[in-house]
Amino acid sequence: MANLYSFAESEGANIFIVRNGERSLEAWRAGGFIAIGWSKARNLDTEVDWYKFKEVIRLAYETDWGPVTPQSLALQASSAFQFIREIAIGDLVLVPVPGAFLAAKVLSPAYYSEEAMEDDAWRHTVEWLTIDPCPRSHCSNALQRRLKVRQTCVNVKDLRPEIIEALNRTQPVSFNDVVLSRAYEPVASALLSAINDQQLEDLVAQLAQTSGAKAVRAAKNSRDPGDVDVLATYELGIGNEESTIKVAYQVKQHDGKTGVTGVMQLIERMEADSEIVRGCIVTTSEQLDDEAKKLADENDIVVITKRGLVEWILMSGLKLLRTSL
DSSP states (O other), X not given: OOOTTGGGGSTTSOEEEEOOTTSOHHHHHHHTEEEEOOTTOTTGGGOXXXXXXXXXXXXXXHHHHOSOOHHHHHHHHHHHHIIIIIOOTTOEEEEEETTEEEEEEEOSOOEEOTTOSSSOOEEEEEEEOOSSOEEGGGSOXXXXXXXXXXXXXXXXXXXXXXXXXXXXXXSOOOHHHHHHHHHHHHHHHXXXXXXXXXXXXXXXXXXXXXXXXXXXXXXXXXXXXXXXXXEEEEEEEETTEEEEEEEEEEEEOOSSEEOSHHHHHHHHHHHHOTTEEEEEEEESSSEEOXXXXXXXXXXXXXXXXXXXXXXXXXXXXXXXXXXHO
């Protein structure tokens, strides 16, 4: 699927919020434009100097306003200046609506429309990119706060990553999602650089315990065929019956692909120990090689590669955090 917002990912594109206020958003969408007021100030697009720009507005509305302070004039004119002088072709514009926002790509410089029926003569032609509004629940807290700002036009390019993420989300933002996305890389790196083989086995045993198992590292002097690193026992109650499920973990600290050896060792141990009902390969590699994957699939072996292991670590931590709150 094409990324409609790829143009806005560039640092060269600005992103603005343009507030519709009481104007007709339906007309904006039907006409393919965004607009701002100041219909009486017809020459704003000729003034590049900020001070002269303010003076054009002051003179155009002098009879309506009467005397006005420099601070008030600057506040009134700042949104118009950004809309007319700073929004450019290729910029992204967000238009807040109740509980959501719409997005559009700017296709023209600012222009004065003689056909304007309301106080929205200053316009940009746009391509509307959102059919359905993007819910504010898809936005970070920072973006939600900025969408509430009362200025008519404001530059929000400092929130570019949050805006692009919100537009591409299919589900509301959650605490767990944010933690997983931001913590993944440092945790994945630490699995290879800050932990040895035995510590990794201990970690997997601890992770199994957070899911309700009694887990220990398997003895290394066993004469049984094959090999496992962690044995986890789950006590289940079904009605009045009690049942014990034993799961065997083979743990590999690999950078690259994990080969078939570990899978074969796990299968051999499972065949020798009838109490083991499930096997699991846990590896810090990105994936198993083709032969190992095929053998694991044929023997119903659960495979947890680096991404799954990192998410298991983080989700176990979040579970412990949730129970402590």
